[in-house]
Amino acid sequence: MTTTSDRVSGPLTQQVSQRVSQSVFDGSRLRVVLLVDVYDGAQQEFLEAYEHLCHQVASVPGHVSDQLCQSIENPSQWLITSEWESAPPFLTWVNSEEHVDMVAPLHNCVRDTRSLRFHIVRETGGPAAGVDSGQRRLQAAPRIGDGVIRHALTFTVKPGSEETVARILSGYTSPEPRVDDDTRLCRTSLFMHGNRVVRAIEVRGDLLAALRHVARQPEVRAVEEAINPYLEQQRDLDDPASARAFFTRAALPAVHHVTAARKMSDAVRQALYYPAREGCGMRLAELLAQQDEAAVDDPRGPVLCSTIFQRDDVVMRLIDVQGGLDGESVPVLGRGDGGRMAELTSLLDVEALGTDAAALADGDAARLLSLARMELVTDRCAPEA
Template sequence: MTTTSERVSETFMREASQRVAQSVFDGSRLRVVLLVDVYDGAQQQFLEAYEQLCNQVASVPGHVSDQLCQSIENPSQWLITSEWESAPPFLTWVNSEDHVRMVEPLHSCVRDTRSLRFHVVRETGGPAAAAEPGGRGLQASPRIGDGLVRHALTFTVKPGSEEAVAEILAGYASPESRVDDTTQLCRTSLFMHGNRVVRAIEVRGDLLAALRHVAKQPEVRAVEEAINPYLEQDRDLDDPEAARLFFTRAALPAVHHVTSGQDSADAVRQALYYPAREGCGMRLAELLARQDAAASDDPRTPLLRSTIFQRDDVVVRLVDVREGFDNVAMLGLSEPAEATELAELLEAEALHADRAGAKDGVAAHQLNIPRMDLVTDRRAPDA
């Protein structure tokens, strides 16, 4: 049986559509680079913690190999590189609670880390280098992006507090958008569905530098402190370790971004929340990636841009569409079989009651994909 992942990968590898500016679903091998700054005198402790972690990671599906390197100039600087069969198994692991527990022994000896993820595009040397790029598990062609890095955070608030939280999140003063000469916070879009909050940001330049900059801004600190009493998961922003753990769990990475190559002055931003069945989040995100690819290839499409964010079983589709188009959930759904496949990956609450008892699939109109409520959408004046 051909899986969703295989179908998506085959399509992307064959067509290498220039409209797909970012995707983890093309089947390419993944190289992960982790830069680590170790506390002075903690090198041996770090090495022992790494060896324990390395033995655990070796059994993770999709893991191929890893290397640990120490700087020849500064013994406190280390580099960990790992190779994975493709991006989805790595993201499934790195976003899991198992990963949170695995890396815990490192925290006491590490001052700072920075994780970078790359698809392998070309390689030299060895017999495999003579084969076609697609046959070597390489990204078929370079992505042509728009200079923006996209990321999101998601968390839940206590039921009954939604209105108060929305008022706080809508009313804060915008922070300084310029980080430095090369980095700028360009746009922040904030949505809610029930008690779930999603904050999507667009950054030109260094995402990590922008996140750290925003976290220090007094306007942002004030709003974060104001919503603290309403959070389902307690946090203490004055405790660096507690804050790091909260934002690690809240991270909602962008796994796919596509553009139709068109633009419109009256573009409308919408977000849809797709509650996946347990363990089906990545497959659901893959399927939506295929829908977006189909929608963007239609010259009459109302779709301007779409970004899919996914972590565990939380999937959010952020789209910019032409004004007046409201049927966003149906974009890219042209066949009943596609609607049935989507329904199989969704929690029961995302299906209309009239599907109950159906034995021959599900029609597109029977899908009940929740549209999130827009709380605020802000752009930097000079972005």
Template sequence: MTTTSAPSSRPLTRQVSHRVSQSVFDGSRLRVVLLVDVNDGAQQQFLEAYEQLCNQVASVPGHVSDQLCQSIENPSQWLITSEWESAPPFLAWVNSEEHVQMVEPLHSCVRDTRSLRFHVVRETGGPAADPASGKRRLQASPRIGDGVIRHALTFTVKPGSEQTVAKILSDYAPPEPRVDDTTRLMRTSLFMHGNRVVRAIEVRGDLLAALRHVARQPEVRAVEEAINPYLEQERDLDDQESARVFFTRAALPAVHHVTAEREDPDAERHALYYPARPGRGMELARLLAQQDEAAADDPRNPVLCSTIFQRDDVVVRLIDVRDGLDAGDPALSLGLLDPAKAAELTTFADGDLTRLLKLARMDLITDRRSPRG
């Protein structure tokens, strides 16, 4: 396949396939819903913290508007909705250190929060306009999902401790896959690249419930405690705020996923780490997404499934590959068909794609599928 990359500003909805189950690069408006359970008696404190946050977020690029609502049935339940020009500017803000510090006053007066993000597909007033017109910027067509939520966590360990950490992370019993009647852990894949750890999970059902379920498992808690001395970012799992901040910073959201219509039960799972140039992480993730969508139509493509995770300048691509990572065209496996573009967006030293594939390849630590049931 010799297709070239599309301009980074081009909405992916124009070429979206029914195989694509997830993407933040549609170019359409984003609606964010935050459900908040406020501590008893802390409603005024919460309102004041929101007013401060509202004034700060109003100047964030891409932010359009927000509303704060209080339940008429339970005054402890609040709802914050916000609208953004598109998903990328929201993700750039919500994953920033600025956001971590900005929302700190809110967390001191709430019991629980739950964030939901939606592309606007239709609204009162008729069908979506042509995205090229720029009038309404609604998602042109619904995506076809597979019921699986994909998420990842990433953190770094102290240089020199990599082998010790890898052994700790590979040597424990997997957690119970069943969370409840509607949620189940499907797969957990853990990789390392130098001193960076990436743990990718696939969940059917409620992601937040699954993450809390895993955190309560004794074997998982023991592993987390064992790696604490080796983490570059200190944390105290017995301190709720310390743990929250650590895992907020460690979150590595899935920004795009595509599955080809070809299946292979023997496909191998690999992860590739792309060292983005400063400030170019989102642009790099968008380029990889565009090229993965185009490549999914090519029967010669060895990549059967691809999920791109991105936060700031950390970009990881999780792929299921037939016949091994090195068997096919390295450009297709790497997802970068243009060496010049790769050099522009990454810190790879040269444009030889075979060498770049080796540099990007992460070391597999564990890859566990839950039993069917």
């Protein structure tokens, strides 16, 4: 398969596929923009925390540079930009416990933050000093979006409580989909695999505004309080620090999405859980993304839409499949070669899937599909505005 990163040169006006797609696996450089609103009088504390943080970040693999800016109109507003060799090393760091510890000193002096991530498509000027030009890859062509932001949350519950938790999570009243004039909730899909819960959401507009809107709804708060006793990681929703730590660790970002250019019909939403061996989550997600690129491009294939979510060693694949997963499994898993299938299974934590390496040694796609399949708890689409 030819990926975007394989085509690192060429005019911006080159032919672009009409399918909807997003990916962190382009191989191109990443620009991260962090907008920060600092409490009045806390500027010096913020500067000291930033200085400590930037010295630590400088040693993170994949980090190239960063810059701190202060608004000339409002001194409480700051801007931190950083450049990374590509998205995967940044995401590996930002989703790590190391990052949680690094940024903790900032929480006492900032009122609000907003993080934006961009692949660099074109630029003027020469390469930055000290960086090999071969590493400074640009995105070869713009991707086509559909205006939808995809995100997920995942957490585990105490073994034995799965049925109770599923009943609680399926019984809530959906919140009002309209957040404001620019933001709207589109779809919420909730699945379980053993004691792991994954809630995937689709939003048009501002993801952070949508998450805050949902958290304020009484019916949602009641459900969150009801499942608190069953969570493996304790949290206190009345304690901002406790709630922030929980949801930071629960965040499961979308690292790849593709929707076929052909019309979707008779689509059934399914989810597959792929626990990775320690340190192998990003590579496992990349392999699944490559498979789904090929599966969606197959005009006779059943896969119409796929989103890969990944954080650390948790990988989840959300797919819309024509007719569901009851048919032939190979097209759903992707028609990769035997070597790719063997690598995929070698990256899995087979014990977490309830099997052993010998059971998957022959690349049995149907067996893997059965083990990875998640149980649907609820799937709710908001009515069209």
